[in-house]
Each structure stands twice: as structure tokens, then as C-alpha cells.
Amino acid sequence: MRRPKDLNTITLADVAREAGVSLKTASRALNDEPYVKEKTAAKVREVMKRLGYRPNELARGLKARKSVAIGMIVPNLSDPFTANAVKAVQEIARTNGHIVILASSGGDAEIERAEILSLIGRQIDGLVLAPAESRRDNVSDILPPGLHVVTYDQPIHGAEFDCVTIPNRRSAKEATQHLLDHGYKRIVAIGARPSLYTCSERIAGYREAMKRAGLDSRTAVVEHESLLTPQWLSDVVFDDHKADAIICMNWVCTMLTLRGLRQIGRRVGVDVPFLSFDDFDLADMMSPSLTAVRQPVEAFGAEAANLLFKKMKGEAGNERRSVILSTELVLRESCGCPHSSSTA
Amino acid sequence: MRRPKDLNTITLADVAREAGVSLKTASRALNDEPYVKEKTAAKVREVMKRLGYRPNELARGLKARKSVAIGMIVPNLSDPFTANAVKAVQEIARTNGHIVILASSGGDAEIERAEILSLIGRQIDGLVLAPAESRRDNVSDILPPGLHVVTYDQPIHGAEFDCVTIPNRRSAKEATQHLLDHGYKRIVAIGARPSLYTCSERIAGYREAMKRAGLDSRTAVVEHESLLTPQWLSDVVFDDHKADAIICMNWVCTMLTLRGLRQIGRRVGVDVPFLSFDDFDLADMMSPSLTAVRQPVEAFGAEAANLLFKKMKGEAGNERRSVILSTELVLRESCGCPHSSSTA
DNA sequence: CTGAAAGCGCTAACAA
DNA sequence: TTGTTAGCGCTTTCAG
Numbered sequence: 001m002r003r004p005k006d007l008n009t010i011t012l013a014d015v016a017r018e019a020g021v022s023l024k025t026a027s028r029a030l031n032d033e034p035y036v037k038e039k040t041a042a043k044v045r046e047v048m049k050r051l052g053y054r055p056n057e058l059a060r061g062l063k064a065r066k067s068v069a070i071g072m073i074v075p076n077l078s079d080p081f082t083a084n085a086v087k088a089v090q091e092i093a094r095t096n097g098h099i100v101i102l103a104s105s106g107g108d109a110e111i112e113r114a115e116i117l118s119l120i121g122r123q124i125d126g127l128v129l130a131p132a133e134s135r136r137d138n139v140s141d142i143l144p145p146g147l148h149v150v151t152y153d154q155p156i157h158g159a160e161f162d163c164v165t166i167p168n169r170r171s172a173k174e175a176t177q178h179l180l181d182h183g184y185k186r187i188v189a190i191g192a193r194p195s196l197y198t199c200s201e202r203i204a205g206y207r208e209a210m211k212r213a214g215l216d217s218r219t220a221v222v223e224h225e226s227l228l229t230p231q232w233l234s235d236v237v238f239d240d241h242k243a244d245a246i247i248c249m250n251w252v253c254t255m256l257t258l259r260g261l262r263q264i265g266r267r268v269g270v271d272v273p274f275l276s277f278d279d280f281d282l283a284d285m286m287s288p289s290l291t292a293v294r295q296p297v298e299a300f301g302a303e304a305a306n307l308l309f310k311k312m313k314g315e316a317g318n319e320r321r322s323v324i325l326s327t328e329l330v331l332r333e334s335c336g337c338p339h340s341s342s343t344a
Numbered sequence: 345m346r347r348p349k350d351l352n353t354i355t356l357a358d359v360a361r362e363a364g365v366s367l368k369t370a371s372r373a374l375n376d377e378p379y380v381k382e383k384t385a386a387k388v389r390e391v392m393k394r395l396g397y398r399p400n401e402l403a404r405g406l407k408a409r410k411s412v413a414i415g416m417i418v419p420n421l422s423d424p425f426t427a428n429a430v431k432a433v434q435e436i437a438r439t440n441g442h443i444v445i446l447a448s449s450g451g452d453a454e455i456e457r458a459e460i461l462s463l464i465g466r467q468i469d470g471l472v473l474a475p476a477e478s479r480r481d482n483v484s485d486i487l488p489p490g491l492h493v494v495t496y497d498q499p500i501h502g503a504e505f506d507c508v509t510i511p512n513r514r515s516a517k518e519a520t521q522h523l524l525d526h527g528y529k530r531i532v533a534i535g536a537r538p539s540l541y542t543c544s545e546r547i548a549g550y551r552e553a554m555k556r557a558g559l560d561s562r563t564a565v566v567e568h569e570s571l572l573t574p575q576w577l578s579d580v581v582f583d584d585h586k587a588d589a590i591i592c593m594n595w596v597c598t599m600l601t602l603r604g605l606r607q608i609g610r611r612v613g614v615d616v617p618f619l620s621f622d623d624f625d626l627a628d629m630m631s632p633s634l635t636a637v638r639q640p641v642e643a644f645g646a647e648a649a650n651l652l653f654k655k656m657k658g659e660a661g662n663e664r665r666s667v668i669l670s671t672e673l674v675l676r677e678s679c680g681c682p683h684s685s686s687t688a
Numbered sequence: 689c690t691g692a693a694a695g696c697g698c699t700a701a702c703a704a
Numbered sequence: 705t706t707g708t709t710a711g712c713g714c715t716t717t718c719a720g
Contacts, residue, residue, distance in 0.1 A: 009409075009697095011697055011698085012697065013698095021707090022707045023697095023707085023708090024700090024707060027698070028699095028705095028706085030698095034705095036705070037705060037706090040705085040706085052486070054464050054488075055465055055698080056406070056465065056467060057467070058411060058466070058467050058697080059406050059696070059697035059712090061402045061698095061712095062402045062403050062406055062696090062698075062712050062714090063697085063700080063712050064712085065353075069445075069466075076431075077428070077430055078424070080422070080424065080427070083422060083424070083426075084422055086421055086446070087420075087421035091448065094447075099447065100446050101413075102430070102434060102444050102446040103434070103438075103443065103444075104434050104435065119443075121398050121399055121400065122401050122402070123400060123401070123402050142396075144353065255625060282599075282602070282630070285602050285630060286626070355712090355714085356714065357713075357714095366690065366692075367713095367715090368690070368691060368715080369689090369690060371715060372689095372690085379689050380689070380690085381690090384689085384690085400712090403696090403713035403714040403715090404713080404715080406696050406714075407695085407696050407715050408696085408715075
């Protein structure tokens, strides 16, 4: 004659009582287990529906020692690159019957660590991580053994996680080479957060191209995006380096540089040829349209999530797996190429 | 002498045993409860740290009947409007000690429903929802009583949720009026998903403005974004309606229209004046720059989340609360306004 | 101040 | 085929 203290939550016990079966039978019906007479099962299901029963996943997870949830940690959700990756991960998680707990590090290693701990407390079954830092392994020491992690965008130095990346160095080299082919000599590479793998690799690719052409590298790399101001552009990129072309090493840099250039009165692609590492919506709609290295944004998240679920199901062996996606240099006008009206 | 079956997970019992105290004492220390000798508590904390103990939030939630998690359901993560809202919600959740379970409906009511059920099973403490549908209440009947819901972008007709919106009708009316002030007569309003509140309200605002000017409304609204093709633009917007100006009613429509116009050889803002409901990064960097109605994207998510947490804490009373954020008509060039070099 | 025992909702053993 | 009994990891009575 016990009554649930909270009469708004129906438990499996309520269902069982109402259906006149035992708890375990109700449980079996719920989970479509064998060894339940179909008629009994039907009865139970009917009661469940009638009562609006919803299994408590917390209780299930506690028992099963898993949560049917994966975590995802990203640095910055406003970045369309990130947003699309999240979208892809969320979709694949859904098809695998998992939910996604989304956390944001803001690119800060301490926050990242705290978020990971929080996710671990949630008993996540897997983690997709866009690391806030790539030089130092800020993660491994707090991971419970057996938790699968897939990194994307950046690998973590010294850690043994699966990772989805692009050939940063080669892509940057090719992009730089393209600018060189146009005849520019004082190409300036603009980047931010040099300690990040993507940044340093892309800069390295740039250097290789410049070196091969027998030219000096002109790098303009800020410790943090907030330092990428119009004044800085004017001082460093133009006054110091006398830029005759610019390559920006990621989306944020591109955005800030586009704005900054306008403020200091330099027209992108007209006064100064421009190439962006990271393509985005509308790059093709600007005038002049922006030449860019395109990363397969959705594939990034999709590959990472697929790899994670494969690992979780034990279908992928135990060795570390790296997926390297390919990029595409999308030639438009801002680099100096002639106008083309092809659809991007 | 019982040994955890899974030796990789340390429980509070392990901590208690190691510290030589009872389970409850360890629990008290964990939760900073009073009535624990400071020395005892310190000892427990030391052991926790040494063992790398992490409380199991699933177990906590099961007991406490709450999960310290909120759910968020959005239609489309690639939309920067949505991405920024998610970012804001996630940040505010974090400061309130909650995690965010993110789900995506793809604008489909059935999926939305399934996702809500899944979140309920997770015992979420609150829900931020950008409804997939606004005409029909697809939600209320499955919500457990006591679960707080805040809607944003669209209210749900017939449901009693708190909601964060903008003055859709008035903003659209003002925007249309601005085009009228330029002297355009055959202004075409392009929209998608007419059953959505935002769409119908904005179209209504447009109609009001046209009517006041003594002009016929020329609406071009597709059932679904996928129908907004270049061919359709050519046929409906230009051949049928003889557009001499265009107003697009949301971001997706703007994107598709910009691309479509180019494909059919009409230059935005040059051959055809253009106004976008929804501002975005780079709208100010295009040539001509795009005049747009700007919604406060981050505030959208922030207000929704703040409202939700207030409700959850019982600080907001029980009556329904509506927050109406203000928009701004950002005048740039595509509407026909003279070039201005002000920073957006 | 501290501890023993009960139980959150569910599922895995082990009967019956 | 069904039911009974434990117990997942934690917190909450209620005694010491």
C-alpha cells in the first residue's frame, strides 16, 4: 500500500502492480527480452502506455554502469566549423541511441579539464574532444580507464587518442604555393595561438613553401585572437612586413582580418590579395569572392563520432586510429584568380 | 573484503573504507555538510584526492530525483542564430552547475517529440526549446508535471510555456516600411514554412506595411526550404511578381536567395534591392553590404536560460513570463541606402 | 559529531 | 514462463 512520494512519476513498480505482474516481468517486457508470454508482454505495454510510463535512464545507467550518453567538448560554438561538427556528432549519436552532453572549453585548458571531470561524473560512455591545447596532455591523467576518446581538429601531443584531422601542413603549403604562383613575394601568414597544433602545422607548411621559393617567411602570429586588432594589422602586417598578400590560418583570424583591413582602409583582394584557411558560407558571395582552403566540416564530426562508436562497440581493434580527411583549395577571386562563376 | 567488480571505478564506499570512516561520514565530507569534524573531513578529502574519486552523478540524481542537467532542443545547428543561442545557454547552465544535453529536431515535430521523451527519461531538470512547430502543441501532453520549459524564437500556440521572442510583426513591418521609403512598389517577401509563428508573423508585418502604403502584397513562401531554388526565384519572384525589391524572412531564406539570385544573374543590392531578416557575420563585408534586421542572438539563448533557471529556483513566480527582445534595423547598402563606413 | 540501515528505479542472478 | 532477492552508488532518516 506504499504510494510513490511523488505522484507525478510512474515507476516500473507502478506498471507492474497495475498490470498484475512482478517487477521483473515488467522489466522484461520493457526490454523486449525473451521468455515473456506475448500476451503478458502486451498487457504490460498497454499499461505502460496508459500510464505514460517513461523508464528512468539514470537508474538504468546506474545499474548497467553506462549512461548511453557521450560527451562532446568544443572550444567555440560560434565558429561554423564547430557548429557543423557538433551537428554531425549529434546526429550520429542519435542513430546509435546515445545522447550528447555538450560542453564548451572556450579554448581554456582548465575549463576543459573541469568539463571532462564533470562528464566523467556523468558516466559518459565516450568522448569527442576538440582539444583546447595540443602541446600538453591535459586529459589522460583524469580519464577513467576504458573510456573511449576521439579527438578531432587537433591531436594531443603524447596522448594515445584516436584523432580526425586534415593534412594541415600540406594544405597550408599548397595554399601558400598558390599565392606564390601568382607572383607575390611578401606573403604574410596570420595566425593565432601558436601553441596549437593546427596553427603551428599550418605555419610550418607556409614556411616550407616560402623557403622552397627562396623567400623569407613573414609570420604574424598572436598569442590570442583578442590581440588581432586593426592597429596590429597595420603595424605588423603592413608596416613591418610590407605584405603584398595575406594568408589567414583559421576562421577567426579571417573574420578579424577582414574587419580589420576594412578599418584601416585596405580592400581585401583588391589592395591586398587574400587567402583564408577555412571556408565558410558566403565566402563565395563576397566581392571579390574569397579563395579558401575548405575543410569537410560535417565529415569532421561524422568521422569522429563514427570512430568513437566503432571503438565503443569494439569493432575497431585497440590500436590507435587516425583519420586524415582531405581538404580542397577553392579558387575564387581574392587571391588574384580571374572571376569564375562556377558554383562553389 | 568485498572488492569492486570493476576495479577501475572508485566509489564513496572505497573512500570511506580507506579513510576509516563510515559511508555517511564520507558523504557528508563530500557535500560539505555541517556536523563533520573538520579533521575528519580533511582526511576524507585527502583520500578522495589520492584515489581520484569522482562522485557518480547518476547515482546522486537517482536519489535526489534530479539530474542537474537541462535539455536543449534546436531545429538546426548550422544556423548561426542557433549556434549562438546554444553557446549562451551552455554558458549559463555551466555557471548554474548544470550540464546541457543537446538534441536536434531538424524542424521535424516527430523527432522533436522523440527527443523530448528521451530527455525526460534522462530526468532533466529543465528544457530550453526552439519549437519545430508553433501551430500545434506537440509537447505539453508528454511533459511530466513540474518540468520547467522555456521556449525561444517561437511560442507554441495553446501551450503555457515561458517564451523569449522578438517583435516579429513590428520588426518586419518597419523593415518593409524602410524599403517602401526608398520608393519600391513591388516588394516581394520570401519566406519558408508558413506554419511557423515567426514566418507568419513576419509576413503579417510585411502585409501591414504594404497595405498601409496602398500596395498589393507579394508573398513568395515555400512550404520547405528545399523548394527555394533558383528556378523558383526566377519564376515566382521575378516573372510572377515582377519584384523590384526583396525582403527575406530568415537566415536560411537569405542564404538560398543570395545564391539563387547569383545563379540567375541578378546582382543583390544592385539589380535588386535586398533586405534580410536576420543579420549575420559578414553581412557588413559583402558588396554591397547587406541591410538586415538584427536579432540579439546571444541574448536569445541567455534570456531563455536565465528565465529557466529562475523558474527552476522558484524565483520567478508561477505565472507565464514572456521576454520580448528588441531588434535593430541595420541599414547598409543593399536596400539602396548610401554607402556608410560605420562599423556594424 | 558519527554510523547503520533503508531505499531511489532498475536489472542480473537465481530460484520456482 | 514468472517471481524473489540483491545491489548499482549515493543520500537520507534515525539512532547512537
